[in-house]
Amino acid sequence: MIFITGTDTGVGKTYVSSILGNILKEKGINVGYLKPIESGGREDTITLKNTLNLKDDLDLINPINLKNPLCPNIAFEVENYNISLEEIKNRIKNSFNILKNKYNFLIVEGAGGVCVPIKDNFLMSDLIKFLELPTIIVSRPNLGTINHTLLTIEHLRNKNISVKGVIINCITDLGDIPYYEKTFKTIEKCGDIDIIGIVKNKDKYDINVKKIL
Ligand SMILES: Nc1ncnc2c1ncn2[C@@H]1O[C@H](COP(=O)(O)OP(=O)(O)OP(=O)(O)O)[C@@H](O)[C@H]1O
Numbered sequence: 001m002i003f004i005t006g007t008d009t010g011v012g013k014t015y016v017s018s019i020l021g022n023i024l025k026e027k028g029i030n031v032g033y034l035k036p037i038e039s040g041g042r043e044d045t046i047t048l049k050n051t052l053n054l055k056d057d058l059d060l061i062n063p064i065n066l067k068n069p070l071c072p073n074i075a076f077e078v079e080n081y082n083i084s085l086e087e088i089k090n091r092i093k094n095s096f097n098i099l100k101n102k103y104n105f106l107i108v109e110g111a112g113g114v115c116v117p118i119k120d121n122f123l124m125s126d127l128i129k130f131l132e133l134p135t136i137i138v139s140r141p142n143l144g145t146i147n148h149t150l151l152t153i154e155h156l157r158n159k160n161i162s163v164k165g166v167i168i169n170c171i172t173d174l175g176d177i178p179y180y181e182k183t184f185k186t187i188e189k190c191g192d193i194d195i196i197g198i199v200k201n202k203d204k205y206d207i208n209v210k211k212i213l
């Protein structure tokens with residue numbers, strides 16, 4: 001099992017999760033998906049349900065769903081969605097336990113980055129800790145990504161959360177990024193981390209799944 005987090009919202013966690021899921025399926029692995037909390041609809045949940053041809057109910061795959069495309073803690077507030085943190089954790093844990101027993105490999109996708117507050121001071125990273133999962137960080141290739149990626153690594157390691165590696169998702173074409181190879185080497189050196197994959201698009205990618213299995 002792996003928790004796919006990222007340096008930001010919109011960085012490509014779902015995009016990479018879909019590619020990763022297909023790679024594992026092609027290896028004959030029975031892959032499931034859990035989106036513990038999704039805000040702004042159910043696009044991610046539906047995308048992976050379709051990509052992996054999952055029969056699971058949307059409510060099982062995505063136990064906590066918020067209508068507004070906002071930070072979860074804010075969405076709960078503006079939607080007057082009154083639920084305790086304990087209940088949030090119970091619902092997520094229930095889905096997690098069912099799905100982890102049903103599939104040989106479970107991809108769990110966060111929402112936004114690691115410091116996204118779910119409720120009160122319970123962050124996305126606290127959810128990762130609660131589920132006791134290792135992580136993969138999805139990062140952009142362009143200027144700014146060194147800081148965002150190193151901060152994310154440091155935050156996770158400070159909570160003793162395993163970071164299996166970084167996957168660079170090229171929403172921006174590498175040809176438009178000067179010295180991108182040096183950016184990647186800097187992330188690896190300063191973060192003491194491996195870049196285990198580079199995704200150019202849904203047909204052009206290279207992911208070392210051995211680092212994830
Ligand atoms: N390498 C890529 N090439 C082309 N389009 C991409 C690529 N990566 C992501 N996208 C597109 O960018 C948008 C954001 O990607 P995605 O939804 O995967 O982000 P996310 O990190 O999962 O966001 P969230 O935090 O909302 O879950 C989507 O429309 C997706 O299809």
Ligand SMILES: C[C@H](N)[C@H](N)CCCCCC(=O)O
Pocket residue numbers: 009010038039040068069070071072111112113116
């Ligand atoms: C709405 C979006 N697609 C995600 N589900 C939630 C992203 C929360 C980001 C919060 C923040 O970092 O400001």
Ligand SMILES: [Mg+2]
Pocket residue numbers: 013014015044109
């Ligand atoms: Mg997503």
